[in-house]
Amino acid sequence: MSRTLWHETTSARARFEIGSGILADSGAIITQALAGRPASGVLFVCDEAVNAQGSWADQVASSINGECSRVAIQASEATKSIAQWQSTLEKALAVRLDRDSVIVAIGGGVITDLAGFAAATYMRGIRWVAVPTTLLGMVDAALGGKTGVNIPLPDGGLGKNLAGAFWPPEAIIADVRTLSTLPARHVRAGLAECLKHALIADPGLAAIAAGAAAAATSAEAVDQWKLMDLVSRSAQVKLDIVAKDERETGLRRHLNLGHTFAHAIEARGCDGLVHGEAVAVGLVAAAAASVAAGKLRPEQAVAIKQMVASVGLPVVLKEPVSAGSLVDAAASDKKGSRGTLMLVLPVSGGGVESVPDSGGALFRAGVAAVGAGSS
Numbered sequence: 001m002s003r004t005l006w007h008e009t010t011s012a013r014a015r016f017e018i019g020s021g022i023l024a025d026s027g028a029i030i031t032q033a034l035a036g037r038p039a040s041g042v043l044f045v046c047d048e049a050v051n052a053q054g055s056w057a058d059q060v061a062s063s064i065n066g067e068c069s070r071v072a073i074q075a076s077e078a079t080k081s082i083a084q085w086q087s088t089l090e091k092a093l094a095v096r097l098d099r100d101s102v103i104v105a106i107g108g109g110v111i112t113d114l115a116g117f118a119a120a121t122y123m124r125g126i127r128w129v130a131v132p133t134t135l136l137g138m139v140d141a142a143l144g145g146k147t148g149v150n151i152p153l154p155d156g157g158l159g160k161n162l163a164g165a166f167w168p169p170e171a172i173i174a175d176v177r178t179l180s181t182l183p184a185r186h187v188r189a190g191l192a193e194c195l196k197h198a199l200i201a202d203p204g205l206a207a208i209a210a211g212a213a214a215a216a217t218s219a220e221a222v223d224q225w226k227l228m229d230l231v232s233r234s235a236q237v238k239l240d241i242v243a244k245d246e247r248e249t250g251l252r253r254h255l256n257l258g259h260t261f262a263h264a265i266e267a268r269g270c271d272g273l274v275h276g277e278a279v280a281v282g283l284v285a286a287a288a289a290s291v292a293a294g295k296l297r298p299e300q301a302v303a304i305k306q307m308v309a310s311v312g313l314p315v316v317l318k319e320p321v322s323a324g325s326l327v328d329a330a331a332s333d334k335k336g337s338r339g340t341l342m343l344v345l346p347v348s349g350g351g352v353e354s355v356p357d358s359g360g361a362l363f364r365a366g367v368a369a370v371g372a373g374s375s
């Protein structure tokens with residue numbers, strides 16, 4: 001029970017297999033992806049939770065012929081760090097990976113970002129395979145070839161993904177059965193990226209996401225076909241954009257909808273939100289900023305807020321934070337250029353637009369609408 005999409009960039013074409021119960025076939029998929037140049041060694045970089053729960057990593061390991069070394073990492077924004085990147089490279093050296101070796105990343109976005117960056121930099125770049133085990137990873141983080149880690153901002157905040165590389169994987173294997181052990185909070189976090197894709201290019205995704213949200217909190221078994229539909233349809237929005245603009249020179253910026261806000265929220269550690277939750281608040285903020293820019297009608301912003309709330313995601317910040325501190329954090333984000341923030345905003349005719357926010361007034365309007373104080 002699986003389907004194949006293609007992950008295309010200007011530099012590479014990789015198979016993206018989406019299915020239920022396909023981890024047992026992952027060895028064959030990986031072997032095919034490495035065709036002509038077999039791996040001289042394999043290092044699994046896996047999420048500690050995935051290593052333990054459901055033994056998802058064991059299933060991948062037992063499907064691969066030959067020995068694999070393994071490093072298990074506790075996934076968090078704090079461990080998506082230079083220190084963890086360095087210790088991953090040291091592990092790669094210790095198990096004698098060479099330029100023909102392969103890193104297999106098994107986990108959520110934290111792990112695929114970190115392991116992909118280790119692959120991009122070890123011996124000037126070795127091949128890697130992504131096995132995302134979170135919804136967010138399947139529809140977003142494992143796709144598009146962006147890899148990286150966080151570094152501290154000069155003021156001590158979290159500089160999201162500020163060290164990284166474009167380094168696409170050789171194959172992506174998404175087994176929706178792994179989502180059966182994912183806590184509901186993280187299923188919802190993944191839905192935020194699905195809603196982002198709905199707003200960018202596929203409005204019908206919103207209803208599918210709402211169905212998945214209801215299923216995630218019910219006692220009944222989640223329909224695997226519906227999950228596969230959600231993953232493939234949401235991922236397709238990103239794949240289509242990345243195929244046209246791998247290096248984010250134009251169109252790919254659209255995928256940053258909600259993210260300039262989200263990264264500032266994460267930099268300040270607001271409400272202890274995880275990435276997808278910060279994106280959810282970011283989508284609401286982007287809608288408000290768009291109203292301020294005259295590009296969205298107020299009732300459309302209300303509809304976006306309701307759409308986000310309907311899947312159980314946060315739409316406001318609860319703990320006090322000043323707009324000024326979020327503006328400062330946003331100024332360090334990669335999405336600005338020469339001091340001007342570039343915001344991606346939903347627009348009234350559907351879809352999104354990149355809008356320069358030279359004085360920061362639109363950003364401030366956005367964060368005010370989600371509860372930031374005025375100072």
Ligand SMILES: NC(=O)c1ccc[n+]([C@@H]2O[C@H](COP(=O)([O-])OP(=O)(O)OC[C@H]3O[C@@H](n4cnc5c(N)ncnc54)[C@H](O)[C@@H]3O)[C@@H](O)[C@H]2O)c1
Nearest residue numbers: 049075108109110133134136137140141146178181182275
């Ligand atoms: N590279 C990109 O293009 C891109 C895009 C979007 C997001 N991201 C990054 O992705 C990260 C967020 O990813 P995430 O939401 O997957 O978070 P995550 O990797 O932190 O995983 C969420 C939690 O789920 C646990 N987990 C993972 N799989 C599990 C499973 N199958 N069963 C049980 N527990 C499991 C993890 O241990 C963790 O506690 C952020 O760092 C974000 O910046 C990157």
